[in-house]
Amino acid sequence: EVQLVESGGALVQPGGSLRLSCEASGFTFKSYAMSWVRQAPGKGLEWVSSIGGTDGQTNYADSVKGRFTISRDNSRNTLYLQMESLRAEDTAVYYCVKGDHGGVYYLFFNYWGQGTLVTVSS
Amino acid sequence: EIVMTHSPATLSVSPGERATLSCRASQSVSSNLAWYQQRPGQAPRVLIFGASTRATGVPARFSGSGSGTEFTLTISSLQSEDFAVYYCQQYNNWPPYTFGQGTKVEIK
Numbered sequence: 001e002v003q004l005v006e007s008g009g010a011l012v013q014p015g016g017s018l019r020l021s022c023e024a025s026g027f028t029f030k031s032y033a034m035s036w037v038r039q040a041p042g043k044g045l046e047w048v049s050s051i052g053g054t055d056g057q058t059n060y061a062d063s064v065k066g067r068f069t070i071s072r073d074n075s076r077n078t079l080y081l082q083m084e085s086l087r088a089e090d091t092a093v094y095y096c097v098k099g100d101h102g103g104v105y106y107l108f109f110n111y112w113g114q115g116t117l118v119t120v121s122s
Numbered sequence: 123e124i125v126m127t128h129s130p131a132t133l134s135v136s137p138g139e140r141a142t143l144s145c146r147a148s149q150s151v152s153s154n155l156a157w158y159q160q161r162p163g164q165a166p167r168v169l170i171f172g173a174s175t176r177a178t179g180v181p182a183r184f185s186g187s188g189s190g191t192e193f194t195l196t197i198s199s200l201q202s203e204d205f206a207v208y209y210c211q212q213y214n215n216w217p218p219y220t221f222g223q224g225t226k227v228e229i230k
């Protein structure tokens with residue numbers, strides 16, 4: 001059974017930093033692209049970033065480019081999202097999601113974690 | 123960036139009735155279109171990918187159709203657990219991958 005368990009969400013001040021983690025199990029982690037998708041309170045879904053399974057290729061939404069960094073440790077089956085220069089508009093539940101194949105291209109998301117809440121407020 | 127637009131925003135349906143949800147893309151996405159269901163307080167789950175292929179474990183009452191810019195999700199006979207928000211997502215042109223704003227299916 002595929003499981004994705006996020007952690008690291010917290011209340012942080014504007015301009016602050018945070019690192020989210022996602023521990024994966026139930027599938028061959030290194031073989032699949034992984035992504036972060038977020039959902040602001042009461043709003044819809046927004047893709048944030050994706051990383052390839054073995055090549056490590058990355059893509060970012062313009063709204064986070066230059067501030068967020070996605071990475072993975074295939075030896076630990078763990079996905080990360082390093083978030084810097086956080087803004088109020090980054091407040092959201094952040095979901096760790098599994099892609100349907102190994103590349104960052106033509107991705108839909110076939111498994112989702114339960115999410116971790118990031119609140120950016122003073 | 124491809125903009126995905128749902129209609130209607132809210133759909134009121136009685137249990138057992140048929141529901142038809144639409145999603146339009148601002149330019150062609152071929153058949154690279156997925157549908158997700160999000161129940162209150164839960165994470166989304168994939169229902170349909172490739173515009174018309176049901177994901178593993180998805181009941182047969184869910185069906186998807188369309189290609190290019192016009193897509194439809196049909197729920198043939200609504201069950202109580204189907205009242206939720208439904209999102210479409212295009213994965214033909216990236217980045218970014220884009221979602222629609224969602225259709226809420228509520229009990230009539």
